[in-house]
Amino acid sequence: MSDTKPEGTLLLTEKPFVFVLHNNQKVKRCDHCFESGDLSNCSLCDKVAYCSSKCEAEAWSVHKFECPNMKRISPKIVPDAVRMIARIIYKLKYCKGWETKGFYGSGRNEFRKFSDLESHYEDLQHDRKRLQDFLSLSSVLKDFMGENESLPPPSELLNIYGRLLINSFNIMDISMNTIGSGLYLGTSRFDHSCSPNAVAVFSSTTISIRLTKPMEQFDWSKVFVSYIDVLQPTSKRIGELNKGYYFECCCEVCQDVRQLEDMLSMSCPNTNCLEPIYIPEDIQDKVPECPKCTKCGEQVTQSRLDSYLNALDFIEAQLDRMKQTSYLDVCQTSLRKTEGLFHPYNVYQLQILDSAFSAAIDLNHWTEAKEYGKKLILGQKKYYGDIHPLLGQTLLKTVKILLLEENEEEYEREMVQSYIEHAERIVKICYGEEHSLYKDHVIPLLDNALSCKSSYFI
Secondary structure (H helix, E strand, O other): OOOOEOOOOEEEEEOOOEEEEOHHHOOOEOOOOOOEOOOEEOOOOOOOEEOOHHHHHHHHHHHHHHHHHHHHHOOOOOOHHHHHHHHHHHHHHHOOHHHOOEEOOOOOOOEEOHHHOOOOHHHHHOOHHHHHHHHHHHHHHHHHHOOOOOOOOHHHHHHHHHHHHHHEEEEEOOOOOEEEEEEOOHHHHOEEOOOOOEEEEEEOOEEEEEEOOOEOOOOHHHOEEOOOOOOOOHHHHHHHHHHHHOOOOOOOOOOOHHHHHHHOEEEOOOOOOOOEEEOOOOHHHOOOOOOEOOOOOOEOOHHHHHHHHHHHHHHHHHHHHOOOOOOHHHHHHHHHHHOOOEOOOOHHHHHHHHHHHHHHHHOOOHHHHHHHHHHHHHHHHHHHOOOOHHHHHHHHHHHHHHHHOOOOOHHHHHHHHHHHHHHHHHHHHHOOOOOHHHHHHHHHHHHHHHHHHHHOOO
16 A cells, blocks of 8 residues: 555544443443443443443443353452453453454455454563562452353463553543543554654544554554653653563654753753753763753753752652642642743653643633643643644643633734644544534634634724
8 A cells, every 4th residue: 555645644443342441430431432421320230331221232242241240249349451351351252352353454454353462471471560460460350250251271361461451542531531441453553653643532432543644655564653641751751661562662752862851951040041951860870060051051050950850859759649630739839849940841840730730720720720731832842743632632721711711912812813723733633523522622612712803803
């Protein structure tokens, strides 16, 4: 296959081989389609809920195997990973899962089966942490599936576990929040890049892969998605990919020395200079001489360097603490420590801004959220590029906040227009005009922004 494909081209749409709604979403979302709304529990196990009789009927082909087990072990809650593996076993054993094909192209051989998925069996055997997790999971799985259901042999079960770890996707809602997990056969053919040219988005549990950059000579092997959030230092990205997927990323971004330096940068002490000053992660183990600005030559004092390193230690600890929930007061304390020290390109500052933005929105602190959003957008553009779903979300949320206010300043009125036009382009390319995010969120915002713009001239 060799032709030109523009950005926004839909390459693949696929339903999952198996999927589960995460336990923390069960009271809010349908166990089958993942939509929120009025739910009715399964009349047999009472452990899963559905938004309609249609969803309940469609789910029964797999749920019928787990339903009696969920009832039997109640009030215990089945861990998400255990339920995923159980569903894979049921699918392979009772639903001709070994024969299921996940097509990624129109060619007769452009498909993958479950047996084609990489398991990294040998890597798992040498991964002490994951082997311990596997043994614990196997014990819970045996308890869940019961005495009447024989588990696959340990080697086969480890292969299933590996295929799940390496190939599953987090299923996201329209706000890019993780709500479930899915295993997609065809989609598993895409490799990783920290500078991807395609993106995975979801509608219900269906995954879509769209190009975010044009390809002049289309080749499936040259389509890349990102397995992780790239808004983190190079060493941490490489470490996460090595630990999670057993490969060392050598993409162009991971070899970009300037980007690495910008991600770990301090502001120049010379307030008239905007140049970032690179502070290596292991600077305390290197020569004692403090760095200087490569542009203006200003030397960083030892006390300033110490303040930066202390603030960095504090922020890393707070980010680790806020993995599940962002706290506005903690974020604000962190940002006060970085003020004047961290360059706007510093990824730790951007991560704190992201947390502060979310926390301020949750508390309806619109003025603070607006300022955090504007700063976050600049950093996300640098590291995500102009087309990325997370940048689109930040733009949309910031536009909504700006529209809540009476924008008397001309620059803010222009900002609203610029942001919404940029967000519209991102959503069109990443999701398509038929997606609910475009129809139910972007279009109303465009209309709102247009009416506000018209009112300025009345």
